[in-house]
Amino acid sequence: MSIPGAPPDLADLPPGCAFHPRCRFAEKRCTQEEPPLATISTGREVRCWVLMRTVPDPEPVGDGEAAVPATAPSSRADTVLRLEAVHKHYPAAGRGEVRAVDGVSLEVRHGETLGLIGESGCGKSTLARVITQLVPPTSGTVVFEGQDLGRLSGRALRGVRRRLQMVFQDPFASLDPRMTVGAIVAEPLANFGLRREARRSRVAELLELVQLGPQAARRYPHEFSGGQRQRIGIARALALNPSLLVCDEPVSALDVSIQAQIINLFADLQRDLGLTYVFIAHDLAVIGHLADRVAVMYLGKIVELGRVADVYQRPQHPYTKALVEAIPVADPLLERTRRPPPLRGEMPSPLGPRAGCRFHTRCPIARVPGVCKDEEPELCAHGQPGQRAACHFAGQA
Structure with missing residues (x-):
């Protein structure tokens, strides 16, 4: 609300x-x-x-269960984005390599919101940068609107970026403090050759769209609050009429009261413009409100994937179950009586390679020694239709 x-x-x-x-x-x-x-x-x-x-x-705002997504899943089955075995590894100064993204495969359909959740350091932001080609993948394929982005030349890739944009986590760091808001929002329009008068008109339209108003164009980023700066970042991302927005924790740096406004703005824009989102967040309640499907990421891998209601109400992977149980409950009496989630220790180092299930060192149901330590589980169908989990003992947590 x-x-x-x-x-x-x-x-x-x-x-x-x-x-x-x-x-x-x-x-x-x-x-x-x-x-x-x-x-x-x-x-x-x-x-x-x-x-x-x-x-x-x-x-009332609910009783703690997963909220109904702000947008219903699209009736169209068009696949806007497809990732196939995407890896992104970084050298680690003689100690092997950091496997930030380690074999991610998923699809995003037209008009839906795919939420991406997981602890800090699990590879969510790196995956976002690979999708938008801000960094190239080490291996694997990124297909956007039928085009393999890894095979495109610089000029062709530049054309694709009209349809594929990103909203960053820190709204102040992503805005040039020396430029007016009008110049910031107009920059992508100028890069693609739009004339000055048309740019001015489009900037006014975009600022109205994000509920700032045309008068904001004359001011500088430091004159705005955090939530208003994020609206400026959203306006810039929308300048070229993209079909897919990759949103890298766009509300995590904002006050809670402002978060709700920005989340509702995203929902309104999706409804009015037919946008598709890949939405990264730490807060599972945010994903529960906005997303249609959710992918749970741990140490570079997708460990569970499915519709939000299915994953939140019937998690199949023990890591997902621990995340869901950590969601605060609105009832203070119930909150005080809840047991803490059975998740022990810290996330291991992403330096690889590693054997077995990467969650086994923290898992409450892992069989060590045994299959969990020796064999890496595949992301297979478990639970409800469309729900998948990478666990040898899915559903038993």
């Missing part, structure tokens, strides 16, 4: 109550007179002309 609209421009505040453009209880007086600070109980004061009225409680 989030507040509709966006905070007002501090240089051009509305008349009356500053909150009235976003308030569902606003009346005529709210738009004309600024309310005084009034005491409504001991130690409690508020500025609101409607404070004497009964304001109904907000609608």
Whole structure:
């Protein structure tokens, strides 16, 4: 649940109550007179002309179960993105190599959101950069809209990037502080030859689309809050009408109240523009709200894949089960009585190669010595239709 609209421009505040453009209880007086600070109980004061009225409680936000995705799965079965045995390894100064991504295969369909979750260091951001070709894969194939990106020349790959864009985690670091917002959003348009007047019109349209307004074009990134900067980054990513956005933890650096606004913005843009998302997040609740399917990543591998409701309610892999059990519950009494998830230790080093299941050193059901230490499990069908897990004892955690 989030507040509709966006905070007002501090240089051009509305008349009356500053909150009235976003308030569902606003009346005529709210738009004309600024309310005084009034005491409504001991130690409690508020500025609101409607404070004497009964304001109904907000609608409940759920009982802790996985939320229904903001967008229904697309009826079209078109595959927008396909990864086949993708690896990305880095040399490690005489100690072998870091296997950041180690044999990932998956598909993303038109109009859906694929969530990608896992602990820090599991390879999510590296996979995002491989998908967008910011770094080339060590081996494997990345196919986007029917084209093998590894076979494209620089000019052809540049053309593909009109349809494949990325939203970065840190909205301030990804924006040039010396450029105005208008210049930042217009930069990809200029790179592809759009004339100045057309660029100006498109920038105004994009800023309106992300609920900042055309007046933001004249200002600089440091004049905006974190959530507003992320809106600028989203506007820039949308400039060339992409079909796929790869979103690398776009809300993790934001305040919780702002996160909800940005998540709802992503959902609105997907509905209105028909976008497809690969959405990376630490927060499983975010993925539960936004995604249609979810892929769970551990130490460079996908260990579980399936529809969000299936994976969250009936996890087949013990790592997924531990992540789901760590989701906070809204009921404080229930939260205090819950047992901590049975996940011990830290993630091992990504230096490879390694034998057996890469989760066996932390797994509560691993058989060591035995098959878990000696044989690497394949990502196979387990649980519900479309659900897969890489575990010798899937569903037994």
